[in-house]
Amino acid sequence: MRKILVVDDILTNRVILKQTLIALGDYDVIEAINGMDAIEKFNLEKPDLILMDIMMPDMDGLEATTSIKESMGEDYTPIIFITALSSEDSLVTALASGGDDFITKPFNVDVLESKINAHLRIRELTQQLNVKNDLLSSFNQRLITEQELIEHFFESAVQQSFLDKNIIKYHMSSMSTFNGDLLLAERAPDGGLYLVMGDFTGHGLTAAMGTLPVAMIFFKMVSERFAVGDIAREINLQLHKLMPSGMFFVASIIEINTRGDIMSVWMGGMPESYWLSNEGEFKSKIYSQHMPLGILADNEFDSSIQVFDIEHGDKVYLYSDGIVEAKNSMGEQFGDERLDKIIINAKNNRFNEVLKTLNDFTGESNQKDDITLVELNCQGIPALENSEETIRNDDALPWNISVSLSEIDMRTPEPVNKLSTILSSMPYISRHKGVLHVLLAEIYANSIEHSILNIESVSKTDEEHFEEYYKIRNEALLGLTKASINFNFSFFVEKHKHYLEIKVSDSGTGFKNKVTTKNNKQLHGRGLDIINSFSEKVSFSEDGKVLTILYKL
Secondary structure, X not given: OEEEEEEOOOHHHHHHHHHHHXXXXXXXXXXXXXXXXXXXXXXXXXXXXXXXXXXXOOOOHHHHHHHHHHHHOOOOOOEEEEEOOOOHHHHHHHHHOOOOEEEEOOOOHHHHHHHHHHHHHHHHHHHHHHHHHHHHHHHHHHHHHHHHHHHHHHHHHHHHOOOOXXXXXXXXXXXXXXXXXXXXXXXXXXXXXXXEEEEEOOOHHHHXXXXXXXXXXXXXXXXXXXXXXXXXXXXXXXHHHHOOOOOOEEEEEEEEOOOOOEEEEEEEOOOOEEEEOOOOOEEEEEOOOEOOEOOOOHHHOOOOOEEEEXXXXXXXXXXXXXXXXXXXXXXXXXXXXXXXXXXXXXXXXXXXXXXXHHHHHHOOOOOOOOEEEEEEEOOOOOOOOOOHHHOOHHHOOOEEEEEEEEHHHHOOOOHHHHHHHHHHOOOOOHHHHHHHHHHHHHHXXXXXXXXXXXOOHHHOOOHHHHHHHHHHHHHHHHOOOOOEEEEEEEEXXXXXXXXXXXXEEEOOOOOOOOOOOOOOOOOOOOHHHHHHHOOOEEEEEOOOOEEEEEEEO
């Protein structure tokens, strides 16, 4: 039943209005005798509409309206003046005080009914809009959080990369907040350099999401001294399993050995690279011989590599197609021939010359793709010194940390960040912070959504379902009582290898049988696949209520 507040100092007027409103519809009519009384009744009753007289003792309708409107905030309660005033100046003053409409006395019942219905409809639409805005704000906050997670990992990956300016000169320019191009480099424990440079299909956040599994696999396999072809195979396997159909990664993966005289290359879908001598003499182009990563199933994948005898000071130039496909104001592409001419024929500083020519060519034209250019200076890379990998296993002491999150912690912003910070401060963990942060985020999300709140991911299929999903999630979190998620972290050495065991339990129902792999057009619902991809072993016990993960450091 809609509430209407009638404000008039004359009893007869209030009675007439009340009887009229009851005859017009199913209204709950509340009365106030002056402006002060109107403010009190408004705060107490929260009416849907106010019919306000102007000329009243103690506090008139104009003052009361101004005060009521100031207290509404983002809510909207229409105020219609019913007044005997007829001068234009008086009516302008009335509306300026915050009133939404007016009716002159004696009023016409049909006009009154029409205006009440119109303003109640506006109020209803405003309330619906506020609900949508709240949902949109919640959705946007979650999106920001997810973007920050990817940005955190991307920055962590870049910080881990061995991007010595004497060996690797690079330029990366994204067309949006997140870069679909990726460049990672790392020294192997026993010497040598690994590099991966590539381009995900698409732009922005969707493309940047692919950097997570690629970076995890790359750093982990380099630390274990896997061959280039094996790294390519593993990246392909995980991308094929996790990424949507139509999303793939064109990439070059390169290894230069410790002495700096052999270069191993796996290329899939990338533009050709340029190989020049230390004196600037053009040696050869290196062409892609494989499909991009993430397209083929593992049994179709070809991990064969190209091997080149190189000399100290040789240079390799790699680039993404954003360079040759860049357009000027006339719609003309920069093109392969222009790039060829600069790299093959230029005498000095080819790297800077390419960027200068590209900038002059495009001018003020908007960038249409992510752009990456890399100059790799070939040389020997000695074995790491004083790194975690060189510490004797006998010196590694086992340790254990237990953390319990309550329902209060679950309602705070990003408890996973705090948990990750605690964990990364322990010995042997800092180099794996990015990977472990993602693992903890997936574990936490699955525990919250599938076990404690019991919210199914299948409902998140479009914007409307996302809104409903986050509304349900937020409401469920606010109503949560006596809930907990318990983490136990154990570091140990076994057979000369370092391991971190993560045990997770919670007060919910467990989620083993609730986490399913969705079709490859979806990005959600794959938490268990991601956890499996980067762990040595994943197991459940106690009917799915305890998740145990073994991660090799």
